[in-house]
Amino acid sequence: MTSATNTGSRARGSASLKHRLAERGVDTKLLLLVPAIVFALLLFVYPFAYGIGLTFQPLAGTQDQWGGGIFANYVAFFRDDFIFDSVWLTLRLALPAALFNVLVSIPIAFKLRSKFRGKRMLQTLLVLPITLGTVLTAQGLLIFAGRQGWLNRFLLENGIIDQPLQLVNNYLGVMLSLIISGFPFAYLLISSYLSGIDPSLEAAAKTLGANWKQRFRRITLPLLAPGLATTFILTFVLAFSVFPSARLVGDASGETRVLALMAYRAFSEQLDYSMASTIAMMMGVVELIVIAFVFLGRSFLYKGSTGGKG
Known part of the structure; x- marks a missing residue:
């Protein structure tokens, strides 16, 4: 009898403790956040x-x-102009690459919303570069578009050009690498946001006489704006931290002297860990500034939510 009484008292004490903690906004389940x-x-x-x-x-x-x-x-x-100029060189690569990937992904994602034969195969081809990585992408560009690559040999053998085209080891080579590696992410994200927009909204506008331009400008684009902003930010951050491409298919001492390369040189070649850390911190600051401008621009275009699963 005494044992049962003690057990009941402990249970009531535990319950009252949880109740008191809950009144103070403390939930014992929050302990799961500790790890x-x-x-x-x-x-x-x-x-x-x-x-x-x-x-x-x-x-x-x-x-x-x-x-x-x-x-x-x-x-x-x-x-130091040699270091500071790398900020503009990096932005000169990252901003156009991110903008291109987002703009090209929009019509492709729209087209692939409908069902047609070969859709899955086409989607697979579009996202396949994700599996390659930046190093394999750069190696593929060197093999295909290098001075002794397949493309230049084909053009030279057929008399189309007299001198090999300089498609790699420059700005263009890095830009192509960023587009190839960044486009699948942009396409997948925009497709996801498009799937969250109710098609009945466009259908209703169509019945009211709106053409496709009006439907896109007044309905789809405002609803897609949050997704476009997020997609641009993610692809921009991916491109801004470019390192292997700038070193393998770029001009590491010239027009593709990006911030990541400067941090690497300070760390591994000059053994100046404090300067390498400074460059890394400034990379983050520049990214945050660009992200703030993107969110500011999005707020002027649309302040609501997509209202769907995307």
Whole structure:
């Protein structure tokens, strides 16, 4: 009898404790978040904080050359033309590549919404480059479009050109690589957002006499705007962090001297870990600025939600 009484008292005490915690907004199920929080702290927060700390520990040579004390790395970043110009060189690659992938994906995604024979095969071909990776894509470009590649040999043997076309080891080569590797992501994301738009909205507009341009401009585009913004941001970030393509099919010391290459050189060649960390942090700052402008522009176009599963 006493044992049963003690058991009942413990149960009531546990229940009342949960009730008191719930009244204070504390749910014991939140303890399930502890592993995720620890994981984020160890793999994201700590490395980020450590990287920021490194930026304020410049080498003595950097301080002597640029001054600025603990901010010498940032002074060097903005005053050294060889480093700072890489910001514009990277944007010159990433922005057009992301914009091209998004704009080309829109009509293709629209076309593939309907059912037709060979649709699955075409979709497979469109997303196949995802499986290749940037290194294999760059190698394929060198084999196909290099000076001794298949394309140049075919054109030369048929007398179409007199000199091999310079399609790689320059700006064009990196741009082609970014388009090939980034287009599948843009297409899949836009297709997903399109699937979340109710087709009955366009059908209703069509019955009211709206042509396809009016339906797209007044219905589809505003509903698709959040998805287009997200797709552009993701493809831009993917292109902005380009490294293998810029090194393998670009001009690493010239027009494709991207920020990732500058950080790699500071880290591996100059052994200046603090400067490499500074460049990496500034990469993040530039990306955040572009993302902020994209979200600002989207807010002027449409402030609602897609209203669907996309």
